[in-house]
Amino acid sequence: MESVVRDWSQKIRASAASKHPFRLRGGGSKDFYGQTLEGEVFDTRAYAGIVAYEPSELVITACCGAKLTEIESAMSEHRQMLAFEPPHFAQFGSGATLGGMIAAGLSGPRRQAAGALRDFVLGVKIMDGRGEVLAFGGRVMKNVAGYDVSRLMAGALGTLGIILEVSLKALPLPAAEATLRLELPEDKAIETLNKWGGRPLPISASAWTGGELGVRLSGAAAAVAAAQKKIGGELLEPEQGERFWTGIREQTDPFFRNGAPLWRISLPPTAPPLKLPGEPLIEWGGALRWLCSRADARTVRDAAKRAGGHATLFRGGDKSVGVFQPLAPALMKIHKELKREFDPQGIFNRGRMYPEL
Amino acid sequence: MNIAVTGINFVRQAEVAGRLRRLLSADAVLHAEEDTRSYECDGLSAYRQLPMVVALPSNEEEVQQVLRTCHELKVPVVARGAGTGLSGGALPMGDGVLLSLAKMRRILALDPVARTARVQPGVTNLAISEAAAPCGLFYAPDPSSQIACSIGGNVAENSGGVHCLKYGLTLHNVLRVRAVTVEAEVVEFGSEALDSPGLDLLALMIGSEGMLAVATEITVKLLPKPETACVILASFDDVEKAGNAVADVVAAGVVPSGLEMMDRPAARAVEEFVHAGYDLEAAALLLCEADGTPEEVEEGIAGMTEVLRRAGATAIRASNSEAERQKFWAGRKAAFPAVGRISPDYYCMDGTIPRKKLGEILNFIAAMEKKYGLRCPNVFHAGDGNLHPLILFDANDPDQLERTERFAGEVLEKCVEVGGTITGEHGVGVEKINQMCVQFAAAEIERFQGVKRAFDSEGLLNPGKNIPTLQRCAEFGRMRVRGGQLPRPELPRF
16 A cells, blocks of 8 residues: 555656646546546545544544445444435445545535534545645544644645545444424424524434425434424334435435536525525525525525525536635635645646636 | 743834834733733743733724734734633743733624524633523533633634533534734634635634634534533542543443543542542542433433443442532542642643553553652543643742653653644643654644745744744754753753
8 A cells, every 4th residue: 555655656746847737536426526627537546445443432544545335334333423424426426435525525414413524534644746645633532733734625625635544533323313204384494493403402414395394313212202202293214214314415315306507505504595596405404505596606606695605506507607606815815825835736636626726 | 841031122112012002092002011921921831921012902903903013013923812721822922912812802692593602702711601501502612711711712722621522622613713814804714604615724723823813703603501411420440441441431332421530649639629529549530421311311321331330330420410410520620720739830731642542641651750750640531532641840849840841741752652642622832842843744844834824924923833843843853862951951941
């Protein structure tokens, strides 16, 4: 494995010298995500495998090329999980990898209760644009030595370097889960989700669309049973519940197959319905709104901004409108400086996040 | 550690203070020694330095004005919250401005429905939870200094607390930081939504020890208060067994809301001070808490009791009332002051290690006690492997201070060796800057400096803290090969 890193380092040094751009890629399951795909494909799957997994430490360390399915099955053997439920999007590529998961930084349904992917990153080993191998963070739960560069890599879309290894915090699988279904109009659903959010209920996921709200409870068996009584609604069969949440997490649910461009709108959870053209699907207790819509980008972005959030053209549509909400000039300046520090010749994933990076 | 005290250049002082007085009210700019003296150190009082000028802005605009002026005059700026930090992160500079955010202490908005609070940086940690309490909400990170420490300081240090095992650190509980850059521009990191476009600069900002920008407004997440909680007090006749029990509890599949450990010397100091009812014959005590709905707590406590019994606990007591739970915790929370009573001074370390190395590190600390002839009671946030060994010494004896610092240095380096870190929650500051050279390689330190440059190209915000220069590391390296003999013995030591 060390020879892989050595080869990569040579390759990066040579490319930096000639400013030859690379497009970092694992299984390609998230090729659809981001602004532009530029540069020669740099396949990260040669550096694979789980480096260390110690269930009693609640930490797993693996290489960028490790398959996400491999990691999750190793963890489930010990009744543990990646609590942020990262989407695999297997239908869009040939199997998600750990590196791609970190670079995309996406979290699934459990994010509302457990936290985002970045919250679980404990440490990384990266190769920067000089071909140097650098380690930040570690394998322990608390670490404030130096700047939190490891979490900066989460969601950076590979613009700052090649993620070689990552240590993630693992969590125990909940002892019990139950999915309930309730009928509610959109505004009422948002109101109800926020009301529940302020109470100590073990809600681990929520998804509303087309007048139906799915709620997942996770935790101690007794707590799940007690909350079920408080929330009411129809209890789904366990397999039915699991299928429902997989559909949301992996975007295989019919909602996501409507053909219109898919917007991901991140808002304060209390934001009222946006009333934009197209179908919404609401997750994360109201904080995440998916929208299948042919509305023009400005309309969507303005509505998101007014509500205190931002909109991403997640999949499909015309990317020339800008996939990500534009940054304030002072922030863009910091982004450019950081890019220059980590990738001075600009060889990694040029333009994948913003055309300027 | 040798930090030379800088004398004040009075001409420069008059110039800087004069400029700032044109912008801020007269009582918001201090330069007379009797006024600036109280800012000479933070919670790490072994390091002291009079600031050249102290500025106390009362709003964001004034923060901008101070920074604009300092940027123009090339004066370094050290931001300070309540000054409770334990690593010297707010140690002033003799040629710099100490920017106190203490006057900015308003809770600007509290939204019980969205479960957020928008606060100024000088608001104390506990004040947020107090304000949220009538709505059944609380702000989760609870550093032991929470009565006094400010949220701005918590952001700078990424503070934790006894409940962060379950609820996370400051990083996990802050949605947005509004800040002023060294160039006096207002920027927002994060938002009131759960994520933001672009790179995660919020993650960089939190724990950056005031070196990237000055926070002026912070939006924190509030959580529903758990309905109930119960804590188990478990005794062990062997420290290593207690350490293994910690790993067993974590591996058993329930994340406790707190999992703390104390060795016998710490428990004795505490018991004398607060009479928490601790078992003084035990070699180590574990405090293990479950919170949530009554059903969850019952299930959690039953499960943890079973695990602890199997791990060899010699006695197990679960709190049978809220008053008793508070009493059990009171001891742990009073550990630092209790130790303060049995020694003229104590030096608190903050390394973090993988949990399984707990036994190894405890044996190492015991060996160091003998080597340096100093006592060292131990309290740990055991659940997340964060150690707070407390070395007892007398600062009036320069030799003891010297031995203490070498003792601490060796322990921190051991933490790195076993796969941990030199600081879990107190920050690097000036205190652990040499150990940064042990934890990180030169290229990594260069990238840290690159991050700093991306925000502050001239290095005016809190220079000299957190990230060492490579030259410093080279000097430190030499120091170590010379068998602990410090170079330039003529320099003052603290």
